[in-house]
Amino acid sequence: MTLAQIPETALEGPTSLLHTEEMVLNVGPQHPSTHGVLRLVIHMDGEFITKVQNHMGYLHTGFEKTFENRTYQQGVTYAPRTDYLHSFGHELAYVLSVEKLIGAEIPARANLVRVILHELGRIQSHLVMIGTGMLDLGALTLFFYTFREKEALQDIFEDVCGYRMNQGYFRVGGLSQDIPDGWIETVQAFCAKFGSAVDEYQNMFLNNPIFLARTKGVGVITPEQALDWGLTGANLRASGVALDHRKANPYCGFETFDFKIPTATAGDCFERFRMRLEEMRESAKIVSQALERLEPGPVKDPNRKISLPPREELETSMEAVIHHFKLVTEGFHPPVGEVYVPIESARGEVGYYIISDGGSMPYRVKIRAPSFVNLQALEYAGVGGQFADLIAVLASLDPVMGDVDR
Amino acid sequence: MALLDLFSKDVQELENEGILMTSLEKLVAWGRSNSVWPATFGLACCAIEMMSSTDGRNDMARFGSEVFRASPRQADVLIVAGRLSKKMAPVMRRVWEQMPDPKWVISMGACASSGGMFNNYAVVQNVDSVVPVDVFVPGCPPRPEALIFAVMQLQKKIRGEAIDEGLTKLPMVEAWAR
Numbered sequence: 001m002t003l004a005q006i007p008e009t010a011l012e013g014p015t016s017l018l019h020t021e022e023m024v025l026n027v028g029p030q031h032p033s034t035h036g037v038l039r040l041v042i043h044m045d046g047e048f049i050t051k052v053q054n055h056m057g058y059l060h061t062g063f064e065k066t067f068e069n070r071t072y073q074q075g076v077t078y079a080p081r082t083d084y085l086h087s088f089g090h091e092l093a094y095v096l097s098v099e100k101l102i103g104a105e106i107p108a109r110a111n112l113v114r115v116i117l118h119e120l121g122r123i124q125s126h127l128v129m130i131g132t133g134m135l136d137l138g139a140l141t142l143f144f145y146t147f148r149e150k151e152a153l154q155d156i157f158e159d160v161c162g163y164r165m166n167q168g169y170f171r172v173g174g175l176s177q178d179i180p181d182g183w184i185e186t187v188q189a190f191c192a193k194f195g196s197a198v199d200e201y202q203n204m205f206l207n208n209p210i211f212l213a214r215t216k217g218v219g220v221i222t223p224e225q226a227l228d229w230g231l232t233g234a235n236l237r238a239s240g241v242a243l244d245h246r247k248a249n250p251y252c253g254f255e256t257f258d259f260k261i262p263t264a265t266a267g268d269c270f271e272r273f274r275m276r277l278e279e280m281r282e283s284a285k286i287v288s289q290a291l292e293r294l295e296p297g298p299v300k301d302p303n304r305k306i307s308l309p310p311r312e313e314l315e316t317s318m319e320a321v322i323h324h325f326k327l328v329t330e331g332f333h334p335p336v337g338e339v340y341v342p343i344e345s346a347r348g349e350v351g352y353y354i355i356s357d358g359g360s361m362p363y364r365v366k367i368r369a370p371s372f373v374n375l376q377a378l379e380y381a382g383v384g385g386q387f388a389d390l391i392a393v394l395a396s397l398d399p400v401m402g403d404v405d406r
Numbered sequence: 407m408a409l410l411d412l413f414s415k416d417v418q419e420l421e422n423e424g425i426l427m428t429s430l431e432k433l434v435a436w437g438r439s440n441s442v443w444p445a446t447f448g449l450a451c452c453a454i455e456m457m458s459s460t461d462g463r464n465d466m467a468r469f470g471s472e473v474f475r476a477s478p479r480q481a482d483v484l485i486v487a488g489r490l491s492k493k494m495a496p497v498m499r500r501v502w503e504q505m506p507d508p509k510w511v512i513s514m515g516a517c518a519s520s521g522g523m524f525n526n527y528a529v530v531q532n533v534d535s536v537v538p539v540d541v542f543v544p545g546c547p548p549r550p551e552a553l554i555f556a557v558m559q560l561q562k563k564i565r566g567e568a569i570d571e572g573l574t575k576l577p578m579v580e581a582w583a584r
């Protein structure tokens with residue numbers, strides 16, 4: 001190239017002669033740090049990110065369509081598979097929506113057991129988030145510590161409903177069965193030990209200088225941005241907005257429990273991790289309070305049009321047999337209407353918007369999934385940082401791809 | 407012991423001295439079976455149980471399969487953990503093709519093995535239609551113990567000790583056969 005061919009703008013400074021161009025980097029869908037099958041297309045200017053694009057749908061399972069072909073009671077089995085880390089959250093959201101639609105009465109015992117499992121599920125989800133989040137940042141050890149408590153929780157879930165994950169334990173109108181003997185003591189023992197376990201995690205990572213360097217001031221989301229983009233859950237509270245549906249819009253009697261909503265103002269990755277840690281302490285508090293209030297009683301709505309009759313009644317009562325047959329083969333028919341009950345899951349606001357046309361299956365189900373909304377924060381929180389920061393931001397946003405793609 | 411002893415003594419004498427005789431093929435298969443490294447390919451719920459199978463309680467490291475490799479080029483077995491959507495199927499095929507021979511596939515969970523509870527437009531009904539599967543694991547999701555059992559079954563298959571339903575011995579999977 002002769003001097004005459006070089007454009008004049010290139011001659012302005014010594015660096016402008018360097019050949020530079022934007023690099024487009026593809027991450028995923030098979031990548032260890034994307035928490036599932038997320039694909040990111042990242043535009044980079046040297047070391048720094050200029051644009052992040054999320055590509056999702058690699059785990060699209062067709063939940064919403066499947067709900068339309070299942071009876072309301074069968075839908076309980078599908079709900080936990082969307083967010084498999086806090087499966088009780090989705091289960092509860094679905095069940096509460098259907099109950100509002102048909103006007104079921106929930107016995108006090110069933111309500112308290114739901115609160116206990118809902119909060120234990122939140123603890124389990126945050127344990128996985130902290131463990132795998134630190135794994136993404138290169139710290140393997142904490143994973144083994146948090147999974148120790150997670151295994152204890154999964155044993156508790158297994159005791160109560162026979163399944164470690166994806167429980168499907170709630171029913172429209174109560175629970176599938178009563179809790180087993182000795183379960184309350186097991187949970188009490190877990191809650192008593194759990195506080196010291198959280199202290200251990202706190203010592204291991206919140207005071208770790210490498211962790212502080214990787215997360216302090218990284219991926220800042222301002223309160224305005226968080227509200228504009230519809231963030232919910234701990235990601236919103238880390239930015240300083242104290243919105244929690246357990247307080248703002250109480251369900252299952254959460255207004256009667258004594259607990260705090262932890263908030264922070266910085267809105268960076270560090271605070272998002274710390275919020276999870278504080279929330280686990282508060283959840284353990286709620287579980288302890290609920291355990292004290294548990295009293296013997298029924299766990300199902302006595303209305304035979306909603307819940308199955310007990311087994312022994314089937315041998316003596318013809319009416320019970322008829323009800324059983326109708327419920328199993330056809331299910332109940334809610335009145336025509338639309339319903340939406342938001343709840344606070346580990347990731348944020350979950351709600352099932354259900355439209356009923358009077359049939360035994362929903363006409364349409366729309367899932368308001370918090371991970372889907374929270375994930376878009378990556379498109380502005382990740383810009384301006386380095387690639388390694390993006391991994392920290394993604395880990396701190398804690399999306400579950402089953403929840404994003406549904 | 408001098409090398410000449412190997413030829414002058416008989417097998418029983420050598421075994422008494424702590425020397426075992428085998429064929430090279432079996433020795434390679436034995437070594438291969440005890441370091442089956444999985445590729446990191448978590449899809450859905452089963453991935454959480456796959457992670458649990460490596461934690462302190464279940465510890466899949468006892469069977470030489472705990473090193474989850476992020477790069478398929480370093481992996482021996484692809485554990486398909488979760489429901490495979492139709493959008494993801496070509497990606498998984500490509501990951502499998504990137505793995506060096508010999509390679510194996512474990513189909514973990516009901517969704518991967520048969521579509522499970524999702525018989526709809528979005529989910530591949532059997533990953534065997536995308537990649538050849540060696541071991542199917544039932545469950546939704548399977549317990550970590552079930553996954554460890556599947557890895558042990560795969561080890562038997564690699565060593566040529568596996569038997570089919572009719573109790574006939576399956577041939578050892580040769581590296582060049584694939």
